[in-house]
Amino acid sequence: MKDLRVCVPSLTAVTMDTVFAEAAAVGDGPSGGGAEEIKVSLEDVKFIDPYGLVGLWCVLRYLKRRHHAVVVIPPTDLDLQGYLQRMNFPVVTARLALLEGSVGGRGATGPSEVLLEMTPIEQQADVEKVLRDMLGRIRRILDSELGYGERDVTAFSTVLSEACTNICDHSEDIGVVAAQRYTQRDGTRYVIVGVADLGIGIRRSLATRYRHAERWSHIQAIVNALQKEYSRHPDRGLGLFMVSRIVGAYRGSLHIRSGDARLYLRHRAHRLVAGPFPGTQLAISLSARGTQERA
Amino acid sequence: MNTFPVTRMKRQKPYVVEGRTDLLNGRREGRELADRLLAQLEASEPDSILPVAFGKVSFMDFSCADELMTRVLRRIRSGELGTRFILLQDLPPSVEENLAAVFEIRDLVCPKLTKGGKIELLGKIGPELMETYHLAVRRGKITTRDVMVIAPDVGISAISNRLAKLQTMGLLVRTKEGAPEGGGRQFVYQAVS
Numbered sequence: 001m002k003d004l005r006v007c008v009p010s011l012t013a014v015t016m017d018t019v020f021a022e023a024a025a026v027g028d029g030p031s032g033g034g035a036e037e038i039k040v041s042l043e044d045v046k047f048i049d050p051y052g053l054v055g056l057w058c059v060l061r062y063l064k065r066r067h068h069a070v071v072v073i074p075p076t077d078l079d080l081q082g083y084l085q086r087m088n089f090p091v092v093t094a095r096l097a098l099l100e101g102s103v104g105g106r107g108a109t110g111p112s113e114v115l116l117e118m119t120p121i122e123q124q125a126d127v128e129k130v131l132r133d134m135l136g137r138i139r140r141i142l143d144s145e146l147g148y149g150e151r152d153v154t155a156f157s158t159v160l161s162e163a164c165t166n167i168c169d170h171s172e173d174i175g176v177v178a179a180q181r182y183t184q185r186d187g188t189r190y191v192i193v194g195v196a197d198l199g200i201g202i203r204r205s206l207a208t209r210y211r212h213a214e215r216w217s218h219i220q221a222i223v224n225a226l227q228k229e230y231s232r233h234p235d236r237g238l239g240l241f242m243v244s245r246i247v248g249a250y251r252g253s254l255h256i257r258s259g260d261a262r263l264y265l266r267h268r269a270h271r272l273v274a275g276p277f278p279g280t281q282l283a284i285s286l287s288a289r290g291t292q293e294r295a
Numbered sequence: 296m297n298t299f300p301v302t303r304m305k306r307q308k309p310y311v312v313e314g315r316t317d318l319l320n321g322r323r324e325g326r327e328l329a330d331r332l333l334a335q336l337e338a339s340e341p342d343s344i345l346p347v348a349f350g351k352v353s354f355m356d357f358s359c360a361d362e363l364m365t366r367v368l369r370r371i372r373s374g375e376l377g378t379r380f381i382l383l384q385d386l387p388p389s390v391e392e393n394l395a396a397v398f399e400i401r402d403l404v405c406p407k408l409t410k411g412g413k414i415e416l417l418g419k420i421g422p423e424l425m426e427t428y429h430l431a432v433r434r435g436k437i438t439t440r441d442v443m444v445i446a447p448d449v450g451i452s453a454i455s456n457r458l459a460k461l462q463t464m465g466l467l468v469r470t471k472e473g474a475p476e477g478g479g480r481q482f483v484y485q486a487v488s
Contacts, residue, residue, distance in 0.1 A: 124320070124321045124323060124324075127320050127321065128316060128318050128320055131318050131320060131354060131356075132318060135318075135353075135354060150388040150389060150392075151388070151392060153389065154354070154388070154389040154392040154393065155392075157354055157356070157389070158356050158357050158393060161320045161321075161356035161357075161358070162356060162357055162358060165320065165321045165322075165356070165358055168321070169321075169322070228400065235365075236322070238357065238358070238361055238400060239357070239358055241400075242357045242396065245396075
C-alpha cells in the first residue's frame with residue numbers, strides 16, 4: 001500500500017500547495033483506477049480551513065482515479081475530528097475514500113460558525129441550494145449580531161454564487177464548496193470560502209476561445225481570467241472580476257490555484273509557483289466591513 | 296434612435312420578474328428572464344414605459360443581473376424596440392446592489408421608481424446629465440431652452456449634445472415640434488419615467 005502522509009499541521013491556501021504537489025507525485029501514473037491502494041494520513045493535521053477541506057476532496061478524488069482504493073487516516077486531534085464531522089467531510093468523501101475508524105471527535109459545542117458545510121456542486125441547481133443555505137444562516141447571524149448588513153450579505157452571496165457558477169460553466173467537471181466564519185481575538189470577524197474542482201483548469205478553459213492561450217503560462221491565464229470580459233464566452237468574464245472587486249472592497253484576499261500556479265491577491269497580486277495539479281481551486285477571505293464603514 | 300412618440304409616454308402595468316424560485320443565479324437564468332422581458336416589451340404598445348418589478352426576487356447574483364439587464368438595455372438603446380422603455384421598481388437592496396454593479400461596469404443607466412414614488416437613476420451617469428434628466432422628469436417635456444435655465448453658462452450646442460446623449464442612453468425620447476417663434480424646428484424631449 002502506498003502512503004501519503006500529510007505533514008503540514010495546518011491546511012490552508014498557502015500550505016495546500018505542498019499537499020497537492022505530494023499527491024501529484026505519489027499519484028503519478030496512468031489514471032483509471034490502478035490495482036494499488038493508497039493511504040492518506042491526516043494524523044498530524046491540527047487545523048483545516050474551508051480551502052483545505054475542498055482541497056482534500058480534490059486530492060482524494062485525484063488519487064481515487066489512480067488507485068483501487070483510498071484509505072484516510074483521520075486526524076488524532078478530537079476537535080478537528082468533530083469539525084470534519086460537522087463540515088460533512090465523511091459524507092462528501094464517502095465515495096472517494098474509506099475513512100478508517102470514526103471521526104466522532106468532541107462534537108459541536110456553542111454556536112456554530114459554519115456558514116456552509118462541504119456541498120457538492122454538480123449542476124446550476126446546486127448553486128441555488130448553496131445560496132439558500134448560506135443566506136438563511138447569514139440572516140440568522142444578522143438577527144443576533146451587529147456588524148453585518150444587507151450589503152455584506154449580498155457581497156458574500158455574490159462571491160459564493162459566482163465562484164460556484166464557474167464550476168458549472170467552465171470546469172467541465174463537478175466541484176465542491178465550503179464556508180466558515182472566524183472570529184479573531186480582537187473580535188474582527190471574517191469568512192473563508194473554499195471552492196474547488198478537478199476540471200480542465202483556467203488555461204484550457206480560456207483556450208476554448210483564445211487559441212494562443214495554450215502558450216500562456218498558467219499564472220498568465222489566471223491573471224487574464226481576472227480581467228474584465230476575458231472569458232471563454234464572448235461578452236462575459238465578469239465573474240472572477242467581480243469576485244476580486246468584492247474581495248478588495250472587503251479588505252479580503254483571494255487565492256486562485258490552477259495548473260502549476262497560484263495567484264494571491266491582497267492589495268496587489270502575488271504570483272506564486274505551485275506544484276502541477278488539475279482543476280481550479282479558490283480561497284476567498286472577506287472581512288465584515290462594520291457598520292461605521294458603511295455609514 | 297428612439298424618436299417621435301405622438302403622445303406622452305404611457306406607463307404600463309408592471310411586469311413582475313419571476314424565476315424558478317426567488318433566488319436568481321447564473322447566466323442561463325438571466326438569459327431566460329431577459330428573453331421573457333424582451334418578449335413582453337415587444338408586445339407592449341409603442342410610446343410606453345414598462346415598469347419591471349423585482350418584488351418577488353430575494354437575491355439575484357451578478358451574472359444573472361448582467362445577462363438580464365445588459366441584454367435588455369442594449370436592445371432598448373439600439374432602438375430595435377422603438378419607443379418602448381423600462382423602469383425598475385420594487386428593488387430589494389440585494390438586487391439593487393448587483394444591478395448597480397452591472398450598470399457601472401457595463402456603462403449603463405436605467406430609471407428606477409423608489410418606494411416613495413420618486414424617480415431616480417441607477418447606474419453610471421455624470422451630474423450634468425443627471426440634472427438635465429431630473430429637469431425633464433419634473434417638467435414632463437423639455438427643450439434646449441429649458442435646460443439653459445439650469446445651465447446658463449453652457450452653450451446651446453453643448454446642451455443639445457447633452458440631450459442627445461440622454462436620448463442615446465434611453466432616458467429621454469425626442470419628439471419633433473415646430474418652433475414657436477417661426478422658422479426651423481425645435482426638438483422636445485420627454486423623460487422616460
